[in-house]
Amino acid sequence: MANWDLEALKASLRQQTEVKDWVVVQDSVRRCERYFLSESGNLATDQDRDSRQLSVSARIFVKLAGKLGRQGEIQKRFIQSRPLEPQVRAAVESALLTDHQAWSLPAKPASPLPELQSFDPAIAEDIHGAMNKLTGKIHQALAQTSGAQFNSSELFVSLHERELHYSTGFVHRAKQTRVYGEAAFSAQGRGISDEYLETRWSVMGDDLPIAEIFTEASKRAQMMLEVKKPATANLAVLVDSEVLLTLFNGHLSQLSGANRYHDLPHLKLGEPLIPSAYGDLITLSLDPSLEGGADTVAVSGDGTPQMKRVLVKENCVVDLMLDQQHAQYLGEKASVCRGSVVVEPGTRSKAELLSAAPRVLEILQFSGLFADEHSGTFSSEIRLAILHDRETGTSTPIKGGSLSGSINENFRGLGLSKEVVKRSHFESGSPAGSGYHGPAWALLSDVSITG
């Protein structure tokens, strides 16, 4: 039973003499999930679940007596079934034991914030109805997909509502919807059996291409029966938007104020994003207003209005991601720190990129792409790829072996496709998603492949 409400928490924080500033956050999450599998050729539901969650947390900043230019801080979840005052006092006492360079929340925005398309109204209105509609699409997609054997599918739909209350008097409310779909198909023949799992996230229900997920998983499962192992070589490699989402979102940390403050690897204004680049030059923005983007937000957690900013123009760093705290530490003005990565498209089609080198390895799926945001290196086993050989005119399915790459080295001769796509990715428990809007494919040069 709730012992107190947000207003009581805010009032209590105002009364604490040591408290300098605070941000109170209330999150409400509603999730529906269905797990399907094949049972005697029919679509059976193995699990069907619904969950509801409401949580209150606060970031509290306190003054440290006798420490000029320093302040304390705590991030704390408050429990509404427990008395409020002891929780607030415990939080303040703990915050007093921490030690940060001082900074202040920004003033309340002077003008109203824009209305953003960050959620699917149909899901927000009736999550069960949306779930049933998408389930219907799965039945339809399964009926229309032939070739490989259907194994399983998962469908998640969630609505995330967030209220942010700042000690400056500013209050902001936002919604986001998240949709996840996957399909696994397998194929067997000539003593081999293998499968392909296709997964996809989106913000809008209609942006989840269920039919495409099913047909692609089925087609690629059949392709798995034709695969060969790659030979060890350095090759031109074509990667898709899923890979680009991971690599660009990770590499952005090198443009962040936090990395600069902590002396972690970072780039300075005027430096090249890719050293010695000679291919398509990257122009990259962070866009918090992208319609249906995975990180479409009007304000950052610290209360700074967010607007699209170009961070890299033709491979030159022209702006940094500066959240309020680190901007003040570095003596700079806060800029954008949230949003989807937007990369300007190139001029060549996918077909032109594939013919840009004598042999191009087109990655259809990595097994587990691990990228190190500090070094810009990345590597993975190859789950499925196609080796396009211009001289022989052949396209050979490939599986196995691994790829080792580096943004600093293998993006030098970059080729960006003119076709563009929008992709989203969410980690459960994370308030922000990773978004990407840009070239559907990119050609990397001289990448190490191990067979």
Added chain:
Amino acid sequence: MDLDQRAGFSSDLQPLRSFLPTLLPVLGKKGDWYPSIWFERKSNRSMSVNLKQTQVSDSFSSGVVLRIYDGYTLHEQASDDLEPSRLRQLAEEFAARVQGAKIHAQAISRPYPCPSWRERLKQVTEKEILDQIGSLPAANQEVHFGVRFQKDPRGLTVEEATVELKALLKRILAIASEEGLPAQELSYALARYSLAEEESLFIDSSVNISQTLLRVAVTLVTMSGANRSIHRVGGLGGVESLAVHDSEILEMISDLKALKNAQRLAPGKYRVLFGPELSGVIAHEAFGHAQEGDTCARGRSRAWELHQSGEKVGNQNATIVNNPAIFKNADRNHAAWGSYYFDEEGWFSSEQVLLKEGVLQSPMTNLTSALRLGVPRTSNGKRETWANGVYTRQTNTYFSPGPYTLADLMKKLGDGFVATQAAGGMEDPKGMGIQVGLGWLREVKDGALTGRVFRGAAGGDIQLTGYVPDVLNSIVAKSKIEAESEAPDTARFPLNDSGGCGKYHKEFVNAGCGGPWMLLENVTLG
């Protein structure tokens, strides 16, 4: 060290514990349904000190999962609103929804009668579990299980922890300086302490069981430019689990120094001695994930077919065990990271051999996969949080130990590499591929370390890849549990380090990661 205390069940949860069984008649309104309830409460505190800041954060999550298995589908309704009248209303609405759910005309019914205490204890051999039960309990008798400890981590104040962490950071800086890594080259250093108190309840018409786990860890991170070296200690237990020795810091700093001059490995096949953490990742990705019953039930694992055919998939060294009942981690005074007394569907923990000398055994299961496959239930029903769905998941997965000391294995290695730092991994249960990430390799010539360190072809992690049976047939030798001693092992289980696990690309849970040292030949690295 005498671990003389046990984590009890919080008294403020007792009213909820008494109330929840009253919902079972609502959830079991149709006689052939199997109703059950899962509740969990996790309180986490994290404190860290780096070169510029001292930080603290407290998080908390608690929720109840109402469950109805109707013979076809496991239905779950989860909520963090624990007010009794609203929970009752939610249970009634939920039961009505399940009653109205469409069942496909060709659907196969697999009813599940609630198992008795006696049936649940059939596979349990671990004294640590049996001692806390005592004589066979009556149905609905409340039974609690708590992790053992000497010094209660919940009593550690923010002030005390901060002092400890600052001292640890000072030791890192001092050792770095002594080792010739000056302050300007140590660009980042961090010491973090974390405690999670995890309390859970499982209730059905036979049992009302609770457990309290105390999960503690200290993580140290040092960086020089983009090079990073990490050390982590921890387990389920008390503050005594968190001792960090100077030798461990020294090794972390030595690694960081060596990484600054790392060479790039030419892709190829190598002879490699894997440390415990990495042998654990190999076990986990090889026939850990592939032996998850829900993956088998979905038709997504070759292991199920190979188990039925009995075909060999590894040599005599290829024995893999999953064990959530490790309450003494090697020779340490704490339980292993992936341990618990019962899983999130109320099934008691026991050791299970997944692969025996290259031959696949029955898979791990959660409730619905056991029913679909027609195999015994095991204690592997786990979920990321109460708000997530339950899957078959691994706990502590490792290779069985062998007869050799570490010195023996270095001699057998001759020329090759030693790998101790894990950098992720990925399963391929149907295709039987494997990916294991290695942070870096130490070169060995004539059985001795040369001091040279290698990274991947592009300067990052190195990936071990291959066909699982080929990898498992290439195991040359394994170490004993206490690998540095020639005396017979006194520990029963190999060290399982603290790790995490995703199922494909999501659903992250805690998992132990360890095992013996293991020498493999002809390993493909790139």
